[in-house]
Amino acid sequence: MARARISGKALISAFGAVALAVRLNPTEAATPSPPPTLVVKNQAFEPQTLTIPAGQQIKILVRNEDALPAELESSDLNREKVIPGGTALPVYIGPLSPGRYQFFNDFHPSSTGTIVVVQPKG
Amino acid sequence: MLATGVIVFREVLEAALIVSIVMAAAKGVAGRGRWVSYGILLGIAGACLVAAFAGAIAQAVQGRGQELLNAAILLLAVAMLGWHNVWMSQHGKALARRMKTIGHDVAVGDRPLSVLLVVVTMAVLREGSEVVLFGYGIYASGAQSMSMLIGALGGLGVGVATGVLLYKGLLRIPTRHLFAVTGWMILLLAAGMAADAAGLLSQAGVLPAIREGVWNSAWLLNEQSLLGRLLHILVGYTQRPSALQILFYVATLATIASLMGAVKRPRHRPASLEGARP
Numbered sequence: 001m002a003r004a005r006i007s008g009k010a011l012i013s014a015f016g017a018v019a020l021a022v023r024l025n026p027t028e029a030a031t032p033s034p035p036p037t038l039v040v041k042n043q044a045f046e047p048q049t050l051t052i053p054a055g056q057q058i059k060i061l062v063r064n065e066d067a068l069p070a071e072l073e074s075s076d077l078n079r080e081k082v083i084p085g086g087t088a089l090p091v092y093i094g095p096l097s098p099g100r101y102q103f104f105n106d107f108h109p110s111s112t113g114t115i116v117v118v119q120p121k122g
Numbered sequence: 123m124l125a126t127g128v129i130v131f132r133e134v135l136e137a138a139l140i141v142s143i144v145m146a147a148a149k150g151v152a153g154r155g156r157w158v159s160y161g162i163l164l165g166i167a168g169a170c171l172v173a174a175f176a177g178a179i180a181q182a183v184q185g186r187g188q189e190l191l192n193a194a195i196l197l198l199a200v201a202m203l204g205w206h207n208v209w210m211s212q213h214g215k216a217l218a219r220r221m222k223t224i225g226h227d228v229a230v231g232d233r234p235l236s237v238l239l240v241v242v243t244m245a246v247l248r249e250g251s252e253v254v255l256f257g258y259g260i261y262a263s264g265a266q267s268m269s270m271l272i273g274a275l276g277g278l279g280v281g282v283a284t285g286v287l288l289y290k291g292l293l294r295i296p297t298r299h300l301f302a303v304t305g306w307m308i309l310l311l312a313a314g315m316a317a318d319a320a321g322l323l324s325q326a327g328v329l330p331a332i333r334e335g336v337w338n339s340a341w342l343l344n345e346q347s348l349l350g351r352l353l354h355i356l357v358g359y360t361q362r363p364s365a366l367q368i369l370f371y372v373a374t375l376a377t378i379a380s381l382m383g384a385v386k387r388p389r390h391r392p393a394s395l396e397g398a399r400p
């Protein structure tokens with residue numbers, strides 16, 4: 001019985017250690033630079049050109065600062081996502097080969113932009 | 123006004139084409155008009171709901187809610203379209219024969235019709251929610267609302283008219299060939315939807331694209347052109363597909379086609395079901 005109780009205690013403290021490690025990890029992981037961000041403002045993309053590295057999946061944050069919804073669309077990137085007014089949403093793209101990829105706002109097709117994919121250095 | 127009309131037309135077109143293919147595929151089935159109408163109404167109601175909660179849906183699951191919802195809707199429609207095709211390869215011939223002999227629509231029970239209702243509801247819901255969101259944007263912007271509203275209604279009208287045109291065209295096909303044609307159309311429609319779902323799951327970062335841009339056929343047919351958009355809807359044309367999308371496309375085609383083949387091959391089927399064969 002005593003043995004069982006001790007091993008139970010050990011189990012609990014082990015769980016505690018794991019829980020602590022899990023809780024600590026995100027703060028350590030959060031230090032890398034924020035994701036590349038595209039802003040929709042006054043029905044236009046900012047910046048007009050976003051440069052990202054080739055050969056890997058990239059998370060881009062699209063923040064719509066207008067009240068109107070926007071739809072990020074691109075046949076080059078094979079992507080389509082509605083960004084309601086006042087929200088910031090992630091869009092995962094790639095892995096892509098180096099080149100220029102056009103995108104536009106399907107709800108306001110004259111608003112366009114380009115993603116430039118370059119070979120990472122090193 | 124024209125720009126608004128074009129945007130609304132593009133969104134409406136997909137739902138309109140799917141509804142007309144489904145309507146044609148159910149030719150001769152009693153009550154199909156009623157069920158498809160219910161599907162459209164449910165879809166519109168659902169579209170308003172999705173648009174009203176667009177912000178909350180989009181923010182859900184770390185900003186992946188929209189993709190996950192749309193992918194689920196697409197895959198549900200794929201399953202229903204597949205089920206319909208399998209059902210038709212089992213009962214289609216008998217259905218066409220009975221239509222010919224009794225000379226009017228045949229009652230087949232609720233199940234095949236409820237499957238079509240789900241497909242129609244999902245198509246209208248998915249495309250409709252974007253129209254509602256866009257329309258709300260026009261309303262909220264205030265300026266030029268009237269001319270943009272006219273444009274939007276025009277786009278809606280042209281989209282619906284295109285669907286009606288496809289439906290009328292399909293009905294000109296003699297009944298004994300019609301189900302073969304709609305069967306192929308539904309098979310390709312389902313495969314294209316599965317590929318779209320795969321694209322959305324990659325966009326959400328849920329599944330790896332494996333490789334983006336396995337080919338680039340933009341020089342041959344731009345996906346943004348009218349023909350490109352039509353083919354995207356009907357057969358899933360994508361100018362730069364990812365490897366995952368191709369995988370989903372081929373797997374869907376193969377699965378539905380082999381299930382259709384499996385039920386078609388008679389295995390000790392009671393003779394009374396099929397009737398006399400020539």
